[in-house]
Amino acid sequence: MTQRSASLTIALALAQLGWHVFPLSPGTKGPLANCKRCDPKTQPAHQIETCACIADGAWCHGVRAATTDPARITAWWRRAPHAVPGIAAGPSRLVLIDIDTHGEELPDNHATALLPGIDLRTELIGEAAWRDRSAFRTGRDSLNLLARLRGGRNPWPSDAAHQPLVVTTPSGGTHLWYRAPEGVTLHQALASTRRALAWKVDVKAGWSYGVAPGATTTAGTYTITSGTPASIGHMPDWLTGEVIRVASSEHRDTTPAPTRATATSTASADRGTRYLLAVLNRGDTQLREQRGKEGRKQRLAALAYQAGGLIHLTTLTERDVIDRLTDTGIASGINAKKAENIARSSLANGQRRPLTIRS
Ligand SMILES: [Zn+2]
Ligand SMILES: [Zn+2]
Structure with a gap:
């Protein structure tokens, strides 16, 4: 079987199971380039929701173009036979737990860095379980620590209902594909930020994506080692x-929110919330119209800074606003990790300079 038909075969088989597929570059694992009309380098960005290209069957806007339509998928791979199928997690109702095995050293503050958001020194778990830094070499070690802490006696039930699709990545990492929980909107949570599931363990959900199980990039094949795409637990x-x-x-x-003025009445908090949401909506539109990658990053930083100045007047949490800003950044074409980093750091800067709303 040629490389070309293998990719298309995988894409079609997964699409038939309801997995939303779109084409990735085999080298970078990033989405294929937008068409000229949708190219943010030369054109003002526009609302993805109303972009005619996606409706017309183009692969513009990466994960946002993902589809289960076999005719569209076949046409894409006819045009780009070497593309690698990517899977849009949220639309496919999947969650990808992405366990990394290489990269940076365990940080010095490993009592708080091993499981972001959890201070191991305050948990009912013996120090022996985590004190030895040399015991943590990969994301598997940190995920197992989380399982020990939160997972009870049988953290990884082996019955079919709990069986993930397990994939070994070319770099030796592991992908666990699970069915997404019902009734909750998820975003990605990256190991490079405070929001990871565990040190070197990312969560890909919502508008984030992973390389399709079984697919082959220039780095190698994403090999299924257990489970089946047809019955994800x-x-x-x-x-x-x-x-x-x-x-x-x-x-x-878990970290306390910056103190809010206790005198703030519910009515004025509602007003502050409405005001910040209006600012975020306007920023969203402006970011899509902004030309050039650097320009968009600067505009996102400015928007996050402004939001940081206003958040104390609202009922929104930092997390709500960072998520919203990150989504805005991703939708405008900024890399997801970068968008979240900009949102988080600029929001924090803005919080040091609280603003007031003039009546
Ligand atoms: Zn477009
Ligand atoms: Zn386009």
Whole structure:
């Protein structure tokens, strides 16, 4: 079988199971380039929701073009036979737990860095379970620590209902594909930020994506080692809880929110919330119209800074606003990790300079 037909075969087989597919570059694993009309380098960005290209069957806007339509998928691979199928997590109702095995050293503050949002020194777990830094070499080690802490006696039930699709990546990492929990909106949570599930363990959900199981990039093949795409199990309850903790906008940060004026009446907090939401909506539109990658990053930073100045007047949490800003950044074409970093740091800067709304 040629490379070309293998990619298309995988894409069609997964699409038939309801997995939303779109083409990735085999080298960078990023989406294929937009058409000229949708190219943010030469054209003002526009609303993805109303972009004619996607309706016309183009692959513009990456994950946002993902589809289960076999005719569209076949046409894409006819045009780009070497493309690698990517899977849009949220539309496919999947969650990808992405366990990394290489990269940076364990940070010095490993009592708080191993499981972001959890201070191991305050947990009912013996120091022996985590004190030895050399015991943590990959994301598997940190995820197993989380399982030990939150997963009870049998953290990884082996019955069919809990069976993930397990994939070994070319770099030796592991992908666990699970069915997404119902009734909750998830976002990605990356190991490079405070929001990871565990050190070197990312959550890909919502508008984030992963390389399709079985697909081959220039780095190698994403090999299925257990489970089947046709029957993906759900996460054990403790893991669902932890994924919601780090990857849902309903999540409330464990670090105390910056103090809000106690005199703020509900009415004025509502007014502040409406005002900030209006600012974010306007910023969203402006960012899509902004030309050039650097320009968009600067505009996102300015928007996040302004939001940071206003958040104390609202009923929104930092997490709500960072999620919203990150989504705005991603929708305008900024890399997801970059968007979240900009949102988080600029929001924090803005919070140091609280603004007031003039009546
Ligand atoms: Zn477009
Ligand atoms: Zn286009």
